[in-house]
Amino acid sequence: MNIVKKEEIIKKYPFVERLIQSMPEDIWEKCSLITYKAGEKIFYQGADLTKVYLICDGTVSVFENDLSGREMQVVFLEKGGVVGEMEALIKGRTMRFSAKTVTRCTLISMSVSTFIKWTQRDIGLCLILIESLAKKIQQASNEIVLHVQSSAIEMLSSRLIFAEAGLLRVTRNELAQRCGVSVRTINRCVQKLAEEGYITMNHRKIYISNEQKGMLAQSPYVNQFRTETD
Template identity: 20%
Template sequence: MSQSFLLSADAWRACRAADPAVDGSLTRMILESAPPIDCPSVYIRRVFRLGETMPSSSSLVLRDRLLEAPWAKHLTAEQLVRVEAETQVIKYTAGSVVFQEGEPAEHWLGVLDGMVKVDTVSADGRSTTFIGVSSGGWLGEGSMLKRELRPYEVVTLRDSWIALMPVKTFDWLFETSLAFNHFLVRQLNARLGQFVAVVESCRMQSTTAQVAVCVAELFNPTLCSVTSDALRISQEEIARLCGLSRQIANRALHELQAAGFVRMQYGSIHVLDVNGLHAFGRGVELRHDAPRLVVDVAHPH
């Protein structure tokens, strides 16, 4: 009776190096029977048995993205295998509640593809959005470390692939991986800076400044994957993340365009100056000779 094994990304690359005949068009490789002797033992996790449905190509690609997360790059082979074996990758439709406010923090959340908002709803039904987290971002480590009930809810803004790492896996990495701890320190520091910027813009600056901070933080390289075409966001989504009406957010975007920070075209918003957006959000005038970080944000049709 044959069994099927799913190679991790590292093991697949190692097999490719050992045997160039391996099909290079696949990100993962399914092997019938036992794995070859010359394949390193870094991999091998059986993910389905005879009669079970083989995972879709989309979910396999997203699992590769899990292993390429910044915190995973310096894990040992043993740690990578356990992380992949115990972390779920689930697709949520737009508007799904991934975490509910007040529930135990039992998973660390990663946005492999898509976008979520972190918000809370008051007793009288008023909703406040704290932050948005785009592709490549991870959140919820504070509640995991403090063993507290989750003080917010997490809702998908669009169809999203979400990774959920169980608390036992998170704790094991926290106890065994110095590199993972270094990542958490950088992440928590960046998140603190993000909340300081959001609070400052809300209490001391204009609604245009709030929009500037919101857009800029979606391109924080410490908190998400920053690429020229990785993020698609609509004006309506920006309004939701800022806690503003679409009309006010649209007016703010036009003001930011007039200031040279963004350029709006039909079906798209181009972010021209992330540093300028940060400075504008804090009421600081950016020097003309300061370096600019240029990112292109596509607007979904």
């Protein structure tokens, strides 16, 4: 084991408190803390199912590759999320999708057998996982609709209205990944939104106020399905 006390992890990464606060100590002792740089693969589609991960900090992209090798986003998971639990719960042998970090990430890693033992002993965890899986299904469904029915500027706009007001911390490259388009396309979309007053540029960084978010939500760029279901 290379993990510190549970209380220290909760203090440093409060978003995982819900998940681990009632975790039995013998389960906790079998966990490891891992840090990934942005853009690193966590696992590949078709790889052996060996681990389940809890996201302490950062953003993880779950995706698959189409026949041309292009990445098709399935879902983005933020801190407090779980990766690999679906395959573990259905007793799968391999990973259905690939996963990589969008930003620098800190994860709690455990073996599949340890995860299954944990679910069998913690009813509270099972309720959290049900809620998490429902949100994943909803987000994945919304992603499908966005990619099939929406243009790049509509996909970007639908994400901007759910971002926190203020200066966006994500890079253009991260926005491109989230929208499934090139950085050049994102730059054109950002420029157009800035020209129309929906966002403000601050030293090449994107700034969006609550007022601008409201304007953007009412604009022709926002996918109606996304705004009603998120």
